[in-house]
Amino acid sequence: MSEKNLDGEVRYKILGHIMQITFDRVEKRNAFTPKMYEELSDAYTLLDQDKNLRVGVLCFEGEHSTSGLDLQKFSSKLGNIEGILKSGNIDPFSLKNKCRKPIVVAVQGSTFTVGVELMLAADITVASDDSVFSQMEPKRGIMAFGGAAVRYVERAGWGNAMYHLLIAGEFNAQTALSHGLVQEVVPKGQQLDRAMTLAQKIAKNAPLAVQATKESARIYTESGEQQAINTFGDTLKRLATSNDVMEGMAAMMQKREPSFKGE
Numbered sequence: 605m606s607e608k609n610l611d612g613e614v615r616y617k618i619l620g621h622i623m624q625i626t627f628d629r630v631e632k633r634n635a636f637t638p639k640m641y642e643e644l645s646d647a648y649t650l651l652d653q654d655k656n657l658r659v660g661v662l663c664f665e666g667e668h669s670t671s672g673l674d675l676q677k678f679s680s681k682l683g684n685i686e687g688i689l690k691s692g693n694i695d696p697f698s699l700k701n702k703c704r705k706p707i708v709v710a711v712q713g714s715t716f717t718v719g720v721e722l723m724l725a726a727d728i729t730v731a732s733d734d735s736v737f738s739q740m741e742p743k744r745g746i747m748a749f750g751g752a753a754v755r756y757v758e759r760a761g762w763g764n765a766m767y768h769l770l771i772a773g774e775f776n777a778q779t780a781l782s783h784g785l786v787q788e789v790v791p792k793g794q795q796l797d798r799a800m801t802l803a804q805k806i807a808k809n810a811p812l813a814v815q816a817t818k819e820s821a822r823i824y825t826e827s828g829e830q831q832a833i834n835t836f837g838d839t840l841k842r843l844a845t846s847n848d849v850m851e852g853m854a855a856m857m858q859k860r861e862p863s864f865k866g867e
Contacts, residue, residue, distance in 0.1 A: 611629075611637045611638075611639040611640070611677070612627070612628060612629025612632070612634065612635070612636075612637050612639060612640045613628050613629070613639070613640065613643060614626065614627055614628070614640050614643035614644045614647060615628065615643075616647045616650075618657070619800075620807070621656060621657060621658040621659065621807040622657070622658070622659050622660070622661060622800070622803050622804065622807055623647065623650070623651045623654075623657050623659070623660045623661070624660075624661045624663065624800070625644065625647045625648075625651075625660055625661065625662045625663070626663050626664065626665060627640065627644075627662075627663070627664040627665060627669070627670060628665040629665075630665050630666035632671070632674070633666070633668045633670065633671035633714060634664050634665065634666065634668060634669060634670040634671065634719075635670065635671045635672065635673070635674040636670055636672065636673050636674055636678075636718045636719075637674045637677045637678075638677055638678060638688050641688055641689070641696070642688055642689060642690070644696045644722075645689045645690070645693045645694055645695065645696055646690070646693065647660075648660065648693075648694035648695075648696055648703050648707075649690075649692075649693045649694045651694075651703060651705050651707075652694050652703045652704055652705055655866060657705060658705060658706075658806065658807040658811045658814070658866070659705060659706050659707070659708065659803040659806045659807050660703070660705060660706070660707040660708070660726075660803075661707070661708050661709075661710065661796075661799050661800055661803045662707060662708070662709045662710070662722065662723075662726060663709075663710045663795075663796050663799065664710070664711065664712065664719075666713075667712065667713045668712065668713035668714040668715070669711040669712055669713060669714065669715035669716075669719045669735070670714070670715065670716060670717075670718060670719040671714055671716055672716035672717035672718055672719065672740070673717055673718050675744060696722060696725065697721055697722065697725045697750040697751050698725035698726075698751065699725075699750070699751055702822065704815045704818065704819065705814075705815065705818075706726075706727045706728070706803075706806055706814060706818055707726035707727050707728075708726065708727065708728045708729070708730065708799045708800075708802050708803045708806070709722065709723040709726045709728070709729045709730070709799065710729075710730050710731075710732075710795040710796040710798070710799035711723060711729060711730070711731050711732065711735050711786070711795065712731070712732035712734060712735055712792065712795055713732070713734055713735060713736065714736055714738075715731070715735050715736065715737050716737070716738045716739075716740060717738070717739060717740060717741060717748065717750075718750055719737075720737055720738075720739055720752060720785070721748060721750030721751055721752050721755075722750070723785075723786070724751060724752065724755040724756070724759065724785065725750065725751055725755070727818065728787050728799075728802060729785070729786040729787055729788075730786070730787065730788045730789075730790060730795045730798045730799045730802065731777045731780060731781070731786040731788070731789050731790075731795060732777070732789070732790060732791070732792040732793065732794070732795040733777050733778075733789050733790065733791055733792055734777070734792045735776070735777040735780070735786075735789075736774050736775070736776060736777075737768075737774065737775050737776075737777075737779075737780050737785070738772065738773065738774045738775070739752050739756070739768055739769050739772060740772045740773075741772065742769075742770065742772045743772050748769065752769065753765075753769060756768060756769055756785070758825065759783065759784040759785050760783035760784055760785060761783075764783050768783075777789045808861075808862075808864075809864070810846075810848040810849070810851075810852060810862070810864045810866075811848070811864060811866035812842075812843060812846055812848055812866060812867075813843055813848065813849075816839050816842075816843060819839075820832050820835060820836070820839065823835060846867060847865060847867045848862075848864045848865065848866065848867060851863060851864055851865070852864070
């Protein structure tokens with residue numbers, strides 16, 4: 605095992621308006637460590653704060669997304685896992701400080717525990733057809749702490765959620781697709797390219813409108829329909845005075861592709 609990957613790393617690169625974020629601890633099937641958690645949070649925080657960045661793409665080195673949590677390295681931190689993060693940083697599990705920019709996830713092979721929770725905390729997931737998912741925490745004496753108990757119910761309904769969370773077995777990509785846990789299944793090896801294509805499509809849209817859409821949906825899931833509806837007026841007023849809305853109208857009239865600035 606290389607020295608740099610003893611505790612793994614999460615690195616990123618900027619591709620235009622897209623931040624591509626990569627898990628790399630291949631020697632341990634990308635088992636998630638506190639170091640990787642902190643680095644992922646740093647990357648999400650930069651994505652959230654940098655006005656030039658519009659979309660994040662989370663992906664994984666090797667044949668597998670992640671074997672899940674490295675329990676040995678997290679054992680002393682399970683009671684206060686959020687304490688690992690810097691104050692004010694984005695929480696990758698979207699339980700506290702949430703990223704305002706959309707995040708697309710590409711998964712493959714074993715996608716266990718925190719891997720599933722990270723993709724459910726994001727916005728869109730593309731899975732390779734060899735993906736296998738499992739929320740196996742009850743087999744280890746713990747519960748899913750990254751939001752799975754809530755988000756499985758949101759996506760799959762109570763019965764399907766309990767089926768996966770309580771039995772803690774494995775299920776394939778087609779089951780994940782049918783239960784709304786992933787949005788597309790593609791042939792093995794094509795998942796990252798497809799995720800990048802979706803990210804590019806999102807990045808071409810007006811950034812303020814994209815972020816407002818995500819925020820409105822988030823308010824609905826957290827506070828209910830009426831609360832989300834109550835924000836429509838102020839949000840539309842803010843968007844209506846943006847340069848982007850004028851560019852959108854001009855592009856429509858001139859029958860050309862818009863060039864949005866996020867202003």
